[in-house]
Amino acid sequence: MVGLDQNRWRIKLFNPKYSFKEIGEGLVEKKRGNIKANQNLINKKNNYGYLKLPEVKRNKFQVVIDPGHGGPDPGAIGIGGVRETDVVLDVSKIIKNLLSEKGVKVRLTRTNDVDLDLPPRVSIANNTDADIFVSIHANASRGKRRDINGLETFYYRGWRGRLLAKRIQKQILRVSPGSPDRGVKQGRFYVIKNTRMPAVLVEIGFLTGRLDARRLEKITHRKRLAYAIAKGILEYLDKVG
Numbered sequence: 215m216v217g218l219d220q221n222r223w224r225i226k227l228f229n230p231k232y233s234f235k236e237i238g239e240g241l242v243e244k245k246r247g248n249i250k251a252n253q254n255l256i257n258k259k260n261n262y263g264y265l266k267l268p269e270v271k272r273n274k275f276q277v278v279i280d281p282g283h284g285g286p287d288p289g290a291i292g293i294g295g296v297r298e299t300d301v302v303l304d305v306s307k308i309i310k311n312l313l314s315e316k317g318v319k320v321r322l323t324r325t326n327d328v329d330l331d332l333p334p335r336v337s338i339a340n341n342t343d344a345d346i347f348v349s350i351h352a353n354a355s356r357g358k359r360r361d362i363n364g365l366e367t368f369y370y371r372g373w374r375g376r377l378l379a380k381r382i383q384k385q386i387l388r389v390s391p392g393s394p395d396r397g398v399k400q401g402r403f404y405v406i407k408n409t410r411m412p413a414v415l416v417e418i419g420f421l422t423g424r425l426d427a428r429r430l431e432k433i434t435h436r437k438r439l440a441y442a443i444a445k446g447i448l449e450y451l452d453k454v455g
């Protein structure tokens with residue numbers, strides 16, 4: 215099963231022996247023709263065509279990606295012990311590769327599980343004269359409630375920060391079907407408040423949430439999120455320059 219959109223999934227069934235009874239919810243799209251041809255079509259469409267990354271002017275932009283936490287501070291600890299520090303580092307590294315392929319210069323504030331205070335994260339961005347700053351985090355709910363899931367993106371000030379947040383939020387929702395849209399919000403987090411360029415802090419899901427945690431522990435989902443964030447960034451760079 216693959217999530218195509220917030221409210222759309224595609225389930226592939228190979229040689230189903232029985233037909234379906236409609237239960238009044240959703241839509242069954244029957245594919246005609248032979249299975250091989252259908253399979254090719256499905257493979258083509260499932261390649262996340264809608265996530266095709268936009269092109270931007272090469273060697274023009276510099277982006278700082280900030281994987282939250284690290285070292286003695288693992289961040290949120292989720293269901294099954296999955297750690298925020300590991301999840302966000304993974305996602306950040308993939309974002310770096312994707313953006314680099316598009317000719318965007320990317321600097322990660324940390325590349326392994328090291329302790330890094332907030333001020334040096336900000337200094338890296340301010341000193342490299344980055345165009346944008348994107349901090350990646352995963353959430354935990356108070357009391358580790360499994361029914362709380364969702365994604366949200368924060369900015370501190372300015373229309374540019376808000377636009378960047380909106381572009382990223384839209385894309386990460388598309389790859390997280392069923393997980394609530396907690397919205398684009400203003401937040402006073404140190405790293406987005408003290409960086410001089412448009413800056414956002416992305417919460418890619420709740421490690422304590424039943425739905426989000428199951429996804430965030432998988433590399434396939436981390437890749438999808440990285441694609442989504444890279445797409446939001448590229449769209450922003452293309453528009454605002």
Ligand SMILES: [Zn+2]
Nearest residue numbers: 282289351352
């Ligand atoms: Zn965090």
